[in-house]
Amino acid sequence: MVSKRKIRKIIIISWSVNHMFCMYFLYLFLLCTSLLCCIAKDSMTVSSLISDTQGDTIVSSGERFELGFFTPNGSSDSRRYVGIWYYGSNPKTVVWVANRDNPLSDTHGVFAMAEDGNLKVLDGSGKTYWSTSLERSSSMYRTAKLMDTGNLIVSNQEQGNHSVRILWQSFENPTDTFLPGMKMNENLVLASWKSYDDPATGNFTFQQDEEGMNHFVIWKRSMRYWKSGIAGKFIRSDEMPSSFLYLLSNFSSTTIHNDSVPYLTSSLYNDTRLVMSFWGQIQYLMWDTEKVWSLIWADPRDSCSVYNACGNFGSCKSENGLVCKCLPGFKPSSPENWNGGDYSAGCSRKSGICGNGAVSDIFLSLKMMKVGNPDSQFNAKSEMECKIECLNNCQCQAYLYEEVEITRRGGSSSSTCWIWSQDVSNLQEEYDSGRNLQVRVAVSDIESTSRNCETCGTNIIPYPLSTGPNCGDLTYYSFQCNISTGQVSFEAPAGTYQVTSIDPDTRKFVIQAKNADDCRNKNFLQLNQSSPFHLINRCNADPANFSSDFSFKAGDEVEISWDPPLEPPCSSSTDCKDWPHSTCNASQEGKKRCLCTTNSKWDSLTLNCTQEVDYSRQTGARGKMTLALIIAVTFISVAVLALLSSTFIYTYLWRRRRVKGQGSREILHKNSALYLYDSERKVKNLIESGRFKGDDTEGFDVPFFELESILVATDYFSNANKLGQGGFGPVYKGKLPGGQEIAVKRLSSCSGQGLEEFKNEVLLIAKLQHRNLVRLLGYCVEGDEKMLVYEYMANKSLDSFIFDRRLCMLLNWDMRFNIILGIARGLLYLHQDSRLRIIHRDLKTSNILLGEDMNPKISDFGLARIFGGNETAANTSRVVGTYGYMAPEYALDGLFSVKSDVFSFGVVVIEIISGKRNTGFFQPERSLSLLGYAWHSWKEEKALDLLDQTLCQSCNKDEYLKCVNVGLLCVQEDPSDRPTMSQVVFMLGSETATIPAPKQPAFIVRRCPSRSSRASSSSKPETFSNNELTITLEDGR
Structure with a gap:
């Protein structure tokens, strides 16, 4: 029989055990609840995670930003990224990406606070795709929190006190977006996306310039692409919106107010952002009352806003069809690149300067010019002193003299002479706050004759064109020079038109016809029949010659030619000193001209008298020797011609016999086109077959690609490189050994485009060269494969x-x-x-x-x-x-x-x-x-x-x-x-x-x-x- 004492002991032990189990389960419940709350709100702790499979996200406390996994809008593949976007935005407006250069390939990824205290992006096997790379820590007090500013912060609560130390934050590690609360300093860089659906690091970066605060720069790879301004007192930079600078400084800097952009109150800054776009523009955006992002300001805003758009000594004017041109006395440093639209190499001098000091050099007077920062300055009493200082310095490329207004206090005045000893850069015409710049050139490169008119701004006025009664040929006196702007205009019966370019080599110039109602009308300009000028291209100066980088403003540019001139007019023999072998005499028309002497003839193309040789006077031994030499050369030429003709006939007959020998094999192929697939030569034979007539095959010169080179470039047509699928077959992205990206159009055997379409496309694009037509780089035909190789277009289709x-x-x-x-x-x-x-x-x-x-x-x-x-x-x-x-x-x-x-x-x-x-x-x-x-x-x-x-x-x-x-x-x-x-x-x-x-x-x-x-x-x-x-x-x- 159990005693009461034992029963009481059993009851006490049972109660203790039950109480302990209840307390344990209560603690476990509270712990799980706290972890769930942590993930469900705006924070993460050690060992917590966000699963892509489960669709987990965290949202800032005020529901302004959200963090989770996403696929870029418009992307057709399965790439997955961890990023931050505006909460509720549809489609997602992404402001930060963690693993931008290392995406996951499926939806099994996790974003976690690992045991070492780092935030990490992991795949299903635990491989790390991105990490905050902090020092390892086992602290249970480390947390990550998404703030209402869009900042993701990793912090640690110090043991023994309640202070919190920030270890890492996304605001100091941005991608392409700058948000209110960030601060632009020398360490912060915004890097554009690679394309609209690829967050990988792109070609453009925005950062603070080395010249200091409120000066910023955009880099295109390693090249300076845009610059916000010029430091120093020479010229104020292109003014940026004060609200833009205020945002970049985290609301702490004092800036100059710009009335062109509305000033924002502090509360409105919460709905703004800056984005470094993938096409190279820094954009200032605001969320407006229409619930859309509105563009407040962006730069570069046009082709001339790009840093040094036309290179050194190249002048830029965005209103012109061809925006870049070399200054008078200069030529493209790289003619091939220049003609292809790449102006980065700029221009170089035709002749050296400082040959004979002031005798050999003159100065171009360029009006209203924007120009890069000078190299030195000094106080000068007059412009002549400034000019002499430049002429005495062989390193001086240009100068600018500026008179300063009299000061109020002392009543004194001072003037400054600015000197450029390095190449002059960043030149732009008709700039609102531009200065009058004097650029040094060799006189021989500007004044070919004493009858040449003076240069007008950036325009040479070649003989016989005339801007006044004392220069050029008065028959061509249809031009005016605006000395205040440096712009040339052409006067016609129908009105006055601005001249954008003059080419003495082709005897053509281009005018802007913006005031013409219909410049294709036959009466446009109403040029007289007796006029030496002729319309050759109405309202469409050839766009094929213009750069693909800069916009061509078609519809308002007219090309005009001028006739070769007669002998130069004169009043005395002194006027003919620039034309050797000529004297001043009355011409058949009654006017005095520099007529060529006996045995000389006027060449209207070279604008000179060229001597004619009289062979009848060449007698004696010299004449006999010449005759013997002519007979010998003729005999040798006939012998060589006979040898070449024999070789040609032999080769022709040999090839003909070879072709006949192959006839039986060709009969076996009912469709000869299939046989012609085996090589580049056979493809050309195919294109020259009877189905194309006329001159369709003339000038066919498209590079032939070996199949192996295309396989290597496209990684053997891997799915990762597949860009799309059409009725003709798939299109793949590839990269050639030199790094050039290509697009390969692979025509399948069941393609909607057959042999004729393939021939058609190769033939046509080979003959077409225009900035608004896609460029064919080459083709490949091997076996049943038919492929076309194009330039790669990063932004895909419209x-x-x-x-x-x-x-x-x-x-x-x-x-x-x-x-x-x-x-x-x-x-x-x-x-x-x-x-x-x-x-x-x-x-x-x-x-x-x-x-x-x-x-x-x-x-x-x-x-x-x-x-x-x-x-x-x-x-x-x-x-x-x-x-x-x-x-x-x-x-x-x-x-x-x-x-x-x-x-x-x-x-x-x-x-x-x-x-x-x-x-x-x-x-x-x-x-x-x-x-x-x-x-x-x-x-x-x-x-x-x-x-x-x-x-x-x-x-x-x-x-x-x-x-x-x-x-x-x-x-x-x-x-x-x-x-x-x-x-x-x-x-x-x-x-x-x-x-x-x-x-x-x-x-x-x-x-x-x-x-x-x-x-x-x-x-x-x-x-x-x-x-x-x-x-x-x-x-x-």
Whole structure:
């Protein structure tokens, strides 16, 4: 029998055990709850993690920012990154990326505070893809917290007290975005993304300049790309918005207020950010009342804002078609690069200076110039003292004299002489706050004759052109020099026009015709028949000669030539000293001219008298020797010619016998094209086959790529390098051994593009060279493989931007308008300015590729057709193209012409400005297509309803309405009503052009969209096959 004492003991032990278990489970519950709360809110502790598989994120306490895993908007692959974005933004507006250069390939990653106290991005196997790289710590007090400022902070609570020490923060390790609360110092660098869907480190970086606070610089790789200003007292920098500087200084610096940008109160700064864009622009953005990010300020804003855009001694003017030119007396340092649009090498002197001091050198007087910082300065009493100081110093390249106003206190005055002993850089014409610069040149490089007019700013006035009655030839006295601006103008009966360039070698000059209503009118300029000037290119100075880096302003540039001059006018023999073998005599027209002497003849090209040789006076031994020499040379030449002819005939007969011997093997191939695939020579034979007539094969000179080199470049066509898939086959990205990136278009055996299209594309692009056409680098044919190698376009295709909710915001109005102009210029070149007349037949937004600077380039010439000079239209039974872009006469009747491309261009314009697809748009109230909606909006004077809403802040209303008008003109039903591309370029580029009202376009009403209607490409479906339809490539090349 159990005693009471034992029972009591058992009860006590049982109660103790139960109480202990209850306390343990309560502690475990509280611990788990605290960990869950930690992850669910805004912080992470040691051993806590965020799982990509579970979709975990942390959100700042005020719900302003969120951290987690993401795939970049617009990306077609499975790359995963850890980043911070604005909470609730859709699509995500990412402000920071952890593993930007090392993405995960799947969704099994985790973001964790590891046991060593570091934040890490890990894959499913535990491999580290990114880390904060702090010293190892086992402290349980280390935490990571996402703040409402967007800053991710790793801190440690010191043992024994309550102080917190910050160990690492994302604000000191940014990617491409600067947020309020950050502070720009010498250690902070913003690095752009590689492209809009690739957060990897790009080409551009923004940081504080070494010259100090409030001076900033953008680097393009290792080259200085943009500079915010110039230190020192010489000239104030391009003024940046005070609110921009205030934000960069973390609200602590005193800046000069700029009224052009509104001042922001402190609370509004919370909704601003700075972004280093992947195309090289530093952008200042603000979240506005319309709940969109508005661009407040950006730089570089034009081609001349780029640092030293035209190189040393090169002058920049963004209003000109060709923005860069060498100063008079200078020539391109690298002519090949200069002609190709790369001006970085700048210009160098034609002749050296300081040969005979003041005798050999003069100074160019350049007005209203922006110029880089001088090398030295001193107080000078007069400009003459400044000039003499420069002439006495052989290192002096230029000087600038500036008089300072009398001071109030002492009543004294002082003037400064600025000296450039190094090459002069960063030159820009007609700069608002520019100075009058004197650049030293050799007199022989400027004044070829005493009759030459003085230079006018950056323009040499070559003989016989005249800017006054005392220089040049008065027959050519049609020019004026504005001595205050250094600009030259051309006077014509119809008005006065600014001259942008003069080329004495080709006897041509270019004027700006902005005030002309229609410069293609035959009466434009109204030049007299007796005038020595002739219009040679109306409203379209050749864009093929202009740089791809800088925009060509087509539609307002006119090229004019001048006739070679007669002998120079004179009043006495002294006036003829610059023309040897001439004397001052009366000419047949009655005027005194420097007429050539006996045995001399006037050469109007070299502007000199050239002596004629009289062989009848060469007698005696010398004449006999000459005759003997002529006979000997003739005999030898005949012998060599006979030997070469024999060799040629032998080689021809040998090749003919060899070809006959191969005949039996060729008969075995019913399709000879397959046999011709084996080598570059055979591909050329294929292109020269009977299916191409005329001179189609002349000048065919495209590099041939070996298959092995393409396999290596594309990593054997790995999926990681695949850019997209179309009906023709896949497109791959590759890299050549020299580092050049390429895009390889690989035509599959079941491709929609056959042998003829392949030949067509190689042939056409080989003959086309224009900044708005994609460049073919080469081709490869081996076995069944047919491949085309293009330049790689980093920003892919236009449709991937304008039809994407996030990416469309990257294209503001100026960019879209420049893209429209670029496409128009490319089509104009195809239709009119290239050596062949070409109709593209498949123009659409997916065939417009965007370069690094958003320059548009037309691609895919597989369906293009070559026209003769007199042809205007053709008919085909094989209708090919893309639904939504084909003109009605082509889709229904197979009739195509240059006006078919004009129709497609009109559709592209309306898609660009509306941000909507023509093939996917449907308005149920009126059963309208996109073209119908645009037409009714225009007729009801509600054209702004068509505007892409992301353009509300940046849109230029006049340019927008012009684009709507021109777009509707292009899609009119009757081809004869549509404008030509030359008229389109003029209407878009001119501020004074009269644009007619459009008529009703084609295809304005459509049935309710269905699967069948989307698949159809015409009202005559029997003329189509799947192989004949071009497929939109969503990814770029």
